Amino acid sequence: MFNLFFGVPPSVPLRHRRMYYVALIGFFLALLLHSSWLVAFSLLGIYPLAYFNILSVAIFVLGLYLIRSRGLILSMMLLGSFEVLVHQTLAVYLMGWDYGFQFYVIVIASFICLGHFRNLAIPLGVAAFSGLLFILLYFVVQHLAGEHYVLAEPIRAAFFAMNCSVLFFQLTIFAFLFSAAARNAELELKNEHEKSERLLLNILPRSVAERLKAGEEQIADNYNEVSVLFSDMVGFTSLSLERKPEEVVQIMNSYFAAFDELAVQHGVEKIKTIGDAYMCAAGLPTHQPDHAILIGRMAVDMLAASKRITAELGLPTGIRIGICSGPVSAGVLGNMKFVYDIWGDTVNMASRMETSAPHNAIQVAESTYNLLKGDFPMQRRGRMKVKGRGEADVYLIGEPEPGQSIR
Incomplete structure (x- = not known):
């Protein structure tokens, strides 16, 4: 069962495996979160967000399928990031700042930077846009039309606590993935260095090898x-x-x-x-x-x-x-x-x-x-x-x- 959902398909190159896990886990968490929002917004009568979450759930289900079966990692990461940015902008516009939906914009900045993009302008541009959007949500969007939906304080507090907790959990997951990737890269680099050292010492005497490594031409x-x-x-x-x-x-x-x-x-x-x-x-x-x-x-x-x-x-x-x-x-x-x-x-x-x-x-x-x-x-x-x-x-x-x- 684990391999069914998290096993790496043969079509995914080795250099893209870290990005594959980042995309897969990010989409899986987003699917769970948007499914819960779909139920919550439907029960609370916030139908614009409920309808939007139907589209969101479909996007993340399709994204999981395309990541697993077609290896469309980068394009799905960009699509998922776009969905979250639009979704949270709509949530802040309809419900206000105090529910914590704006914090998911921060998640996108870290999520997109974990991708293995050949053109660094893409993740850096998305991260910069996310930061700018966060500022616009605070100073502009939440004040455009006020709060369209006013909920009781306990519900508002529950949303804020849930969104902060999910934010903390997602950032922790991404930090762990980055740390694990860094540790694996360091270990692989160490192993390759030791292998290169052994190969070099099979060709040259140790003292001669040291002189070459010191720059003696x-x-x-x-x-x-x-x-x-x-x-x-x-x-x-x-x-x-x-x-x-x-x-x-x-x-x-x-x-x-x-x-x-x-x-x-x-x-x-x-x-x-x-x-x-x-x-x-x-x-x-x-x-x-x-x-x-x-x-x-x-x-x-x-x-x-x-x-x-x-x-x-x-x-x-x-x-x-x-x-x-x-x-x-x-x-x-x-x-x-x-x-x-x-x-x-x-x-x-x-x-x-x-x-x-x-x-x-x-x-x-x-x-x-x-x-x-x-x-x-x-x-x-x-x-x-x-x-x-x-x-x-x-x-x-x-x-x-x-x-x-x-x-």
């Missing part, structure tokens, strides 16, 4: 002590050709979700993913003296997680990991879909370490080896030709597995 920094890690899935390209796209996404998400958890656990900054490659770094945007140890622990746990997931899913894949330590540059790139990225020779070398690493192994440059020796078991792989760098010593983290070739 271009963010670019140099870091002298950073360790960069690249990883890539071995055999994943052929696997993706054999599986459905949704299966590939699920498999990749299994690995990357595990890597993301490890990044948070070790205090490592995830930079980005490119296809089946995963890139992260330690030592930025906040300086970390133990950046190489953090990235080393991250790499060891990534390798273990990869082996576990590969075994659980029964996949013929593996992982290669490459690490290099040294200076990098970092910043926010782009205006649309911007990203926090890093670049420099250290980044390039870390990528080279990954592409030349053995299957299921962690290969590091000499700069990283010098920072990790003594903290991790290391093995020298030898000198290798590195693209763009000539020959360089490279190392592997961990003891060699039985039968493993490091060449």
Whole structure:
């Protein structure tokens, strides 16, 4: 039954729901009030107002129907406001000021301002006209022809008390609706702000996000002590050709979700993913003296997680990991879909370490080896030709597995 009268029809847009409830409640209260007036004026012999209330009841019944079935909210609010203004002008003209009918003009000023009008001139104009009419009722209308109908003092007092009480009740209802709408808007704004914050922090480091929100337009920094890690899935390209796209996404998400958890656990900054490659770094945007140890622990746990997931899913894949330590540059790139990225020779070398690493192994440059020796078991792989760098010593983290070739 509640939904029958107060449920919002699907045709009413979300932005108009507050206005829908305001119109529906206002018309429902007006229908009850005008129906009671129709009975009262008929019994008291005030037939001009009784006949007018027949028209008023028809207007508000029709208005409720059109609001519910056709969504004609704004037009019905204007029609209802016009009816009340004309009705109260006639009541003051016929009965005088002491019955309190003029107070409903004040209700219209608040009622119309709760509507969601695109053109603000409409509600402001109606509200201004209501205020002007209230003044005219007091200084002009009630004195035009005096009181056409003189009722006993108890009846006059009863009308005044009833109209004041209804006025108070209607204004309270409208104030409650406005307050509820404001609270809901504030809550939705807070939720959207928190959602935006979470999305922003999924894209940018917290300190970088704070700088952007503070108004810094271009963010670019140099870091002298950073360790960069690249990883890539071995055999994943052929696997993706054999599986459905949704299966590939699920498999990749299994690995990357595990890597993301490890990044948070070790205090490592995830930079980005490119296809089946995963890139992260330690030592930025906040300086970390133990950046190489953090990235080393991250790499060891990534390798273990990869082996576990590969075994659980029964996949013929593996992982290669490459690490290099040294200076990098970092910043926010782009205006649309911007990203926090890093670049420099250290980044390039870390990528080279990954592409030349053995299957299921962690290969590091000499700069990283010098920072990790003594903290991790290391093995020298030898000198290798590195693209763009000539020959360089490279190392592997961990003891060699039985039968493993490091060449």
